[in-house]
Amino acid sequence: MKVAAASSAFPLTLQADPTKSSLGSGVDVEMVTRVRDQFLDQQFRDVTVKYGEQDTFSGIMNQIEGLFNEPSDTGLQKLMSKYWEAWNEVSKRPTEAAARANLRETGTAMTNRFNEIGSGLLKLREDIDDRIGAAVKDVNGMIDQLAQLNAQISAALGANVQPNNLMDQRDLLLDKLSRYTRLEQSQRSDGTTWVFIFGKAVVQGDKAQKLELVNNGELSFNSVAYDKEPIPPAYMGGIFKGLFDMRDKVIGRPVVPPGSIQPNTPGGLAYQLDVLANKLATSVNDLHRAGSTLQPGYGPDFFTIDSSKGVASQFNATIINASNMSLNPVFSANGGAALDLIAAGRAPGGAPGSETWPPKGDNGTALAISQLQFKLVTDGTIASAVTAGKFTAEDFYRNVLTSLGVQGQTSKKLLDNQKALLEHVDNLRQTVQGVNLDEEMANMIKFQHTYAASARMINTFDGLLDRVINQMGTVGR
Amino acid sequence: MRVTQSILSNTTLFNLNRNLSAMLAIQEKLSTGRDINKPTDAPVRFSQALTLRSAIDVGDQLKKNAEFAITWLNTTDKAISEGNEVLQRVRELAVRAASDTNSSDERNAIANEIDQMSGHLRAIANSDFEGRYLFNGADTSTKPYPDDASDPTDTTRMQLVIGKAVTIQYNTLGVDVFGRTKAIGSDPADPTNVFQLMSNLSAALRANDQAAIEDLIPVIDKRQQVFLTEQSVVGGKVQRLELLRQRLSDQNVELSRFKSETEDADMSKLITDLNRQDSVYRASLAAGSRVIQPTLIDYLR
Numbered sequence: 091m092k093v094a095a096a097s098s099a100f101p102l103t104l105q106a107d108p109t110k111s112s113l114g115s116g117v118d119v120e121m122v123t124r125v126r127d128q129f130l131d132q133q134f135r136d137v138t139v140k141y142g143e144q145d146t147f148s149g150i151m152n153q154i155e156g157l158f159n160e161p162s163d164t165g166l167q168k169l170m171s172k173y174w175e176a177w178n179e180v181s182k183r184p185t186e187a188a189a190r191a192n193l194r195e196t197g198t199a200m201t202n203r204f205n206e207i208g209s210g211l212l213k214l215r216e217d218i219d220d221r222i223g224a225a226v227k228d229v230n231g232m233i234d235q236l237a238q239l240n241a242q243i244s245a246a247l248g249a250n251v252q253p254n255n256l257m258d259q260r261d262l263l264l265d266k267l268s269r270y271t272r273l274e275q276s277q278r279s280d281g282t283t284w285v286f287i288f289g290k291a292v293v294q295g296d297k298a299q300k301l302e303l304v305n306n307g308e309l310s311f312n313s314v315a316y317d318k319e320p321i322p323p324a325y326m327g328g329i330f331k332g333l334f335d336m337r338d339k340v341i342g343r344p345v346v347p348p349g350s351i352q353p354n355t356p357g358g359l360a361y362q363l364d365v366l367a368n369k370l371a372t373s374v375n376d377l378h379r380a381g382s383t384l385q386p387g388y389g390p391d392f393f394t395i396d397s398s399k400g401v402a403s404q405f406n407a408t409i410i411n412a413s414n415m416s417l418n419p420v421f422s423a424n425g426g427a428a429l430d431l432i433a434a435g436r437a438p439g440g441a442p443g444s445e446t447w448p449p450k451g452d453n454g455t456a457l458a459i460s461q462l463q464f465k466l467v468t469d470g471t472i473a474s475a476v477t478a479g480k481f482t483a484e485d486f487y488r489n490v491l492t493s494l495g496v497q498g499q500t501s502k503k504l505l506d507n508q509k510a511l512l513e514h515v516d517n518l519r520q521t522v523q524g525v526n527l528d529e530e531m532a533n534m535i536k537f538q539h540t541y542a543a544s545a546r547m548i549n550t551f552d553g554l555l556d557r558v559i560n561q562m563g564t565v566g567r
Numbered sequence: 568m569r570v571t572q573s574i575l576s577n578t579t580l581f582n583l584n585r586n587l588s589a590m591l592a593i594q595e596k597l598s599t600g601r602d603i604n605k606p607t608d609a610p611v612r613f614s615q616a617l618t619l620r621s622a623i624d625v626g627d628q629l630k631k632n633a634e635f636a637i638t639w640l641n642t643t644d645k646a647i648s649e650g651n652e653v654l655q656r657v658r659e660l661a662v663r664a665a666s667d668t669n670s671s672d673e674r675n676a677i678a679n680e681i682d683q684m685s686g687h688l689r690a691i692a693n694s695d696f697e698g699r700y701l702f703n704g705a706d707t708s709t710k711p712y713p714d715d716a717s718d719p720t721d722t723t724r725m726q727l728v729i730g731k732a733v734t735i736q737y738n739t740l741g742v743d744v745f746g747r748t749k750a751i752g753s754d755p756a757d758p759t760n761v762f763q764l765m766s767n768l769s770a771a772l773r774a775n776d777q778a779a780i781e782d783l784i785p786v787i788d789k790r791q792q793v794f795l796t797e798q799s800v801v802g803g804k805v806q807r808l809e810l811l812r813q814r815l816s817d818q819n820v821e822l823s824r825f826k827s828e829t830e831d832a833d834m835s836k837l838i839t840d841l842n843r844q845d846s847v848y849r850a851s852l853a854a855g856s857r858v859i860q861p862t863l864i865d866y867l868r
Contacts, residue, residue, distance in 0.1 A: 457726055527864065
């Protein structure tokens, strides 16, 4: 709402003493000022920052949940169950090709699901990084506009014009900007508003200092920086924090081979899923390599790395992880003998080179592998950081998802709260600056009547003068 | 508080949105029939639902394993009891042949019958389940007792998972029932093995050697005793597995019920909720239409 500041114009004086009687000549509109409460504006923007963060966070959380699709009969947990069951079947009927084929199929289904989720998460991280880039562009656009508006406003004020529309635009931009990041502002005497992010001036009068993207040391991923110096996401808040938290904490870095970049956030979803896939694959492989095939001979690796899978840009995978895990292709080679390579038999006796192979019907290795279902995934170097609590593979998976659920739920509740709060603060703001049509109409009628009354007054004077001038005494006529 | 038009429209919109998203949540539950569709819906119950699903899968799998073992053991039981019946008949014949009144012709006739029974016993020792030989350890695709008695039978004890960290041996070793026909490793052949016994008996009958026949009767008794012992071992396992299967069945019924309670939607409650939410939504729409439109303008002319 804008209010006209009016003052009476210099009166025309009928008599020498202006205090006695004067005839007003109306009012001058000196300026139209905006009615705003700066405190409420600030509060609105503070809430907007938090709202932007939770809104972004919850949105991406939805995507992740879609990726896992649990609880369902097609989720990873069910596929893992089926895989273990297939090993059980092989342990019961070690020589039967159907049982072996079933194991191959369920194994493939499980690895495919791991791949989908694993590379889905990595793809999501890249998307989030793109969104960070886009958000920086948006913010920079706004910073530019703010600087331009500052220039126009101070020019207008210099020319003694009140640029209310421009100021409205500037406030609107600041509202929009605070969805992205927390910011401070200071009003200058020349009418400009300076804007600071992380204590760094991004808008100084009519000068804009834009934010930049700098590589954060992990692949092509970026941090947001001011003058080459990265700004900590925890400080920024808003959409930026939501994006950064998702990219670097919730999903986080995948398992990277030793010697390469070390994971800085071993609690991330991608990392944990990789650990699960890796432990599952290596513990099966260890037993499988020692077991006897139908050939006879030692078993090959059951799970291998399929380098065509996975997201190549993430890192050069030299260990089995969720996105590159694959069933050894030898099991799917043409010819019936491929399935014979599944090592169901116990480890042979005798020294290497002169083994005594167990009979074909032996199920020692299949039995041992099927029991992995109930064994704990604790040993090994990769898992030790994450699986300090002792879990079976399924427990582990379940725990990962449950903690994801807790994070998501917390964020959803926060989002609902912020939404309500934002609504409340905005209403408070509207109380001050909004236009009430009834009020305006009532005012209009009031002024209309005043106007009519004034007209009446002139009428009366007209009558008086008429009487005096035209109807009194006929001397001069 | 000074109320402005924008407050009215904002509030109306906000509440309409809130009502709509509440309806969306109910609709999602109604159309999937599940109360929990993603981890964030209810993390604790979600975890519980996954645990229950997994427990049901494991239960099903163990039940299948138990059923497999039960079928295998029943087949084994039938084979051993048939063998026992044959041995009983052999014993009767041996006792009859051992009496003084038998001529050598009669003993020859009995020897022929004994030879037939020996073949029958061999067939029993070679019985199979789903094409796999019962009494040959892990070497299930090879006949354990071929006619020439060339191969020693395999002695692998085949195990099966029937619980977390619990396995059970489901096969019965041929050597334990019929006796060792050949030396295996450091274990010497058992001279009282059932096939040796039958051929010894047959030879003694043909030689008309009454004393030798009499000597063989306690050996038959001993072998019969072995058969009975093995049969009771098998029977004991079947009983144990039947109990396990029953328990797993009961447990899965219970778990499924619990799972349904945990993750399935309560339809009647949801439909009631939907109706209530629907009327709230209608009310807020109606309120919105009345509140937003009229201003003083409408009443001035």
